[in-house]
Amino acid sequence: MQEKLKYLNSSQVAGFLARVRREKPLIHHITNYVTANDCANITLHTGGLPVMAHAFDEVEEMVEAARTLVLNIGTLQPDQVAAMIKAGKKANRLGIPVLLDPVGAGATKLRTESARKILSEVKVSVVKGNYAEIAILAGTEAEIRGVDAAGTVEDIDRIAREFAAARDVTVVVTGVTDIVTDGRTGYKISNGHELMGTITGTGCMAGSVIGCFLALQDSPVHEAAAALICYGIAGEIAAGRADVYGPASFRTAFFDSLYNLQEKQISRMAKFAAY
Amino acid sequence: MQEKLKYLNSSQVAGFLARVRREKPLIHHITNYVTANDCANITLHTGGLPVMAHAFDEVEEMVEAARTLVLNIGTLQPDQVAAMIKAGKKANRLGIPVLLDPVGAGATKLRTESARKILSEVKVSVVKGNYAEIAILAGTEAEIRGVDAAGTVEDIDRIAREFAAARDVTVVVTGVTDIVTDGRTGYKISNGHELMGTITGTGCMAGSVIGCFLALQDSPVHEAAAALICYGIAGEIAAGRADVYGPASFRTAFFDSLYNLQEKQISRMAKFAAY
Amino acid sequence: MQEKLKYLNSSQVAGFLARVRREKPLIHHITNYVTANDCANITLHTGGLPVMAHAFDEVEEMVEAARTLVLNIGTLQPDQVAAMIKAGKKANRLGIPVLLDPVGAGATKLRTESARKILSEVKVSVVKGNYAEIAILAGTEAEIRGVDAAGTVEDIDRIAREFAAARDVTVVVTGVTDIVTDGRTGYKISNGHELMGTITGTGCMAGSVIGCFLALQDSPVHEAAAALICYGIAGEIAAGRADVYGPASFRTAFFDSLYNLQEKQISRMAKFAAY
Numbered sequence: 001m002q003e004k005l006k007y008l009n010s011s012q013v014a015g016f017l018a019r020v021r022r023e024k025p026l027i028h029h030i031t032n033y034v035t036a037n038d039c040a041n042i043t044l045h046t047g048g049l050p051v052m053a054h055a056f057d058e059v060e061e062m063v064e065a066a067r068t069l070v071l072n073i074g075t076l077q078p079d080q081v082a083a084m085i086k087a088g089k090k091a092n093r094l095g096i097p098v099l100l101d102p103v104g105a106g107a108t109k110l111r112t113e114s115a116r117k118i119l120s121e122v123k124v125s126v127v128k129g130n131y132a133e134i135a136i137l138a139g140t141e142a143e144i145r146g147v148d149a150a151g152t153v154e155d156i157d158r159i160a161r162e163f164a165a166a167r168d169v170t171v172v173v174t175g176v177t178d179i180v181t182d183g184r185t186g187y188k189i190s191n192g193h194e195l196m197g198t199i200t201g202t203g204c205m206a207g208s209v210i211g212c213f214l215a216l217q218d219s220p221v222h223e224a225a226a227a228l229i230c231y232g233i234a235g236e237i238a239a240g241r242a243d244v245y246g247p248a249s250f251r252t253a254f255f256d257s258l259y260n261l262q263e264k265q266i267s268r269m270a271k272f273a274a275y
Numbered sequence: 276m277q278e279k280l281k282y283l284n285s286s287q288v289a290g291f292l293a294r295v296r297r298e299k300p301l302i303h304h305i306t307n308y309v310t311a312n313d314c315a316n317i318t319l320h321t322g323g324l325p326v327m328a329h330a331f332d333e334v335e336e337m338v339e340a341a342r343t344l345v346l347n348i349g350t351l352q353p354d355q356v357a358a359m360i361k362a363g364k365k366a367n368r369l370g371i372p373v374l375l376d377p378v379g380a381g382a383t384k385l386r387t388e389s390a391r392k393i394l395s396e397v398k399v400s401v402v403k404g405n406y407a408e409i410a411i412l413a414g415t416e417a418e419i420r421g422v423d424a425a426g427t428v429e430d431i432d433r434i435a436r437e438f439a440a441a442r443d444v445t446v447v448v449t450g451v452t453d454i455v456t457d458g459r460t461g462y463k464i465s466n467g468h469e470l471m472g473t474i475t476g477t478g479c480m481a482g483s484v485i486g487c488f489l490a491l492q493d494s495p496v497h498e499a500a501a502a503l504i505c506y507g508i509a510g511e512i513a514a515g516r517a518d519v520y521g522p523a524s525f526r527t528a529f530f531d532s533l534y535n536l537q538e539k540q541i542s543r544m545a546k547f548a549a550y
Numbered sequence: 551m552q553e554k555l556k557y558l559n560s561s562q563v564a565g566f567l568a569r570v571r572r573e574k575p576l577i578h579h580i581t582n583y584v585t586a587n588d589c590a591n592i593t594l595h596t597g598g599l600p601v602m603a604h605a606f607d608e609v610e611e612m613v614e615a616a617r618t619l620v621l622n623i624g625t626l627q628p629d630q631v632a633a634m635i636k637a638g639k640k641a642n643r644l645g646i647p648v649l650l651d652p653v654g655a656g657a658t659k660l661r662t663e664s665a666r667k668i669l670s671e672v673k674v675s676v677v678k679g680n681y682a683e684i685a686i687l688a689g690t691e692a693e694i695r696g697v698d699a700a701g702t703v704e705d706i707d708r709i710a711r712e713f714a715a716a717r718d719v720t721v722v723v724t725g726v727t728d729i730v731t732d733g734r735t736g737y738k739i740s741n742g743h744e745l746m747g748t749i750t751g752t753g754c755m756a757g758s759v760i761g762c763f764l765a766l767q768d769s770p771v772h773e774a775a776a777a778l779i780c781y782g783i784a785g786e787i788a789a790g791r792a793d794v795y796g797p798a799s800f801r802t803a804f805f806d807s808l809y810n811l812q813e814k815q816i817s818r819m820a821k822f823a824a825y
Binding site: 032033034035037038074075076077078104107108109110111198199200201243245246247248249251252 | 308311312315316319320325326327328329330332333336337340518526527528529530531532534535
Binding site for chain 3: 307308309310312313349350351352353379382383384385386473474475476518520521522523524527
């Protein structure tokens with residue numbers, strides 16, 4: 001499905017990755033305790049430097065040293081929302097990009113409302129979720145529940161674009177096909193492998209990898225797409241290894257493959273289309 | 276030690292596992308931050324879907340979507356107990372099974388009293404612990420401390436059965452020989468491998484795997500026994516692999532082996548006896 | 551750079567490790583949620599038994615059962631400081647060694663001040679940090695920032711010795727060359743491998759390994775040096791394995807190598823000098 005692209009091509013993807021590795025941006029996470037270790041490791045393997053700090057009293061200072069702020073509500077406590085908003089507003093004043101991963105939005109009121117509150121009080125560069133999370137935040141819950149599997153990609157694509165345009169945010173919807181859109185430009189990405197769904201944290205880690213690319217302050221829609229292309233290709237390379245027997249050996253190979261990812265692998269394996 | 280069994284046989288064990296894989300039950304954990312990632316992964320590898328959510332304001336809603344509630348006090352804070360009880364009562368009203376892992380009961384008053392409080396306010400289907408934890412909850416601390424190693428299995432077996440009968444709960448005691456009893460029916464399970472003791476979280480993860488099987492709502496004593504048989508066999512398979520050199524490569528192989536566990540492996544390797 | 555040593559030689563290093571494995575000391579951690587799982591595992595692989603407990607109401611009781619207390623401020627919340635000081639004072643009364651890892655001191659006021667508060671209220675046996683963290687605690691921030699890379703080891707060595715002497719504490723500075731000093735005796739350790747910097751938690755885990763050795767209550771400066779020698783050698787062995795392709799397979803091999811570390815490997819590979 002590779003097409004002639006308007007903006008992004010595979011050598012630009014590799015170029016972004018090379019810059020991350022060279023610049024080693026500090027990525028400040030306020031995130032959940034389930035996948036925090038995975039997020040720290042994937043940040044290192046992508047080329048960034050992770051720091052996790054969530055205390056209300058220190059998040060502003062920490063964000064000053066960072067180049068991206070990643071907010072993930074995976075194991076939310078109500079008092080964390082205030083720290084996230086405080087950190088987010090500071091990032092906004094400093095011109096540091098903010099990524100929001102609204103984990104579980106739609107599953108509980110606390111999560112839905114917390115995600116909405118963050119979105120309304122902080123200027124978020126990228127909001128990244130699965131189909132259900134994005135649909136909820138876009139306010140189209142009813143619609144998305146009614147569609148069948150065949151119709152989903154087109155529907156979520158439209159929902160994501162409208163949401164992105166209305167909120168002036170880049171929207172990333174992860175799934176078998178990933179969608180990245182800022183309401184005008186957009187990408188559909190087909191990289192990835194089903195083994196990525198057999199380990200926990202692949203969603204959260206995608207947020208960290210996108211966070212590394214956002215630190216470059218090029219264009220969020222292109223950076224997010226490039227990050228997901230690299231991430232998906234690493235998954236495909238890992239899945240093809242002879243010493244992968246299941247989810248845990250896949251996980252090891254996946255981390256190694258992202259760390260070792262080469263430009264020629266990106267140019268040969270990238271599967272994405274702009275629209 | 277395989278005997279003619281009253282209720283459970285190895286093809287039923289395999290049948291339970293097949294159902295978990297087919298039904299993919301959502302397992303709501305309120306658990307510790309040390310092994311949360313392991314518990315999420317093992318839930319996925321068993322066939323379930325993990326969710327970790329501990330905020331007082333959302334646990335009731337989350338439990339509504341779940342098929343089992345797993346409560347683990349491994350890194351307890353006093354305010355978590357209220358959330359656990361709230362979630363547990365909601366699970367009780369909805370008929371959703373609850374598993375309690377009283378990690379460290381006996382080590383500190385906070386843990387002993389919290390475990391007792393949960394047991395007294397929530398109808399727990401399965402309480403799972405090691406010898407010391409179960410003995411403490413059964414109120415027989417003095418007794419268990421006096422026994423020597425040779426006498427332990429018989430003593431703990433009796434303690435577990437009496438505790439189970441008195442509290443109308445299925446009791447699981449993990450050790451070299453695992454004991455599962457509801458006070459009437461019971462199993463002794465000899466599957467497992469000593470390498471399982473060289474990594475952290477094998478106790479917590481056993482709780483998650485049992486949680487997946489409890490979601491089937493057959494019979495807790497049979498489900499818990501079946502879960503531990505699968506879990507122990509996966510450990511034995513992993514320990515026998517040629518690429519296992521120590522605890523960390525064992526851990527990888529263990530996760531992979533559980534994910535790949537086949538009916539024929541279960542029927543060939545299951546080592547358990549009913550009584 | 552092996553020299554004739556005043557106190558420690560490689561067979562004493564191996565002797566310490568053998569004692570840890572034989573005595574299996576309980577190591578009480580009050581630590582961060584990012585690397586808690588790694589710290590628990592590395593404690594087991596070194597030969598100790600980990601317990602993580604941070605609730606204000608239980609830390610004193612838990613420390614009573616432990617042989618070392620490890621305090622790590624990696625994901626600090628202000629209320630944790632009180633629990634750390636309470637546990638530390640109890641450890642002091644009981645003669646149990648305390649290790650402090652001031653993660654991120656210098657990065658935020660909360661961390662710098664918390665680390666200082668712990669150091670002033672608790673008698674700490676070992677404070678372990680990277681160059682920046684130790685320099686900040688030693689009050690020589692300005693100086694360390696001015697030095698270039700070539701001058702760093704000598705400067706930090708002097709800073710560490712003065713800090714150790716002034717505070718009567720063993721200071722461990724981790725880096726390409728590790729420095730361990732109590733102000734009089736000291737070691738420079740060259741073991742380790744650059745792949746250790748590609749995974750998260752190698753600093754925190756070093757604290758756990760040192761914690762295991764401190765439990766022996768020999769001499770903190772020798773125990774800390776011995777721990778880091780073993781830790782670094784395990785890293786070198788892992789890096790040399792044929793099945794290591796990147797950070798994640800290195801991590802697996804590193805854990806396995808520490809678990810399997812033999813006296814003959816220590817005597818052949820130890821690279822340290824006393825002064």
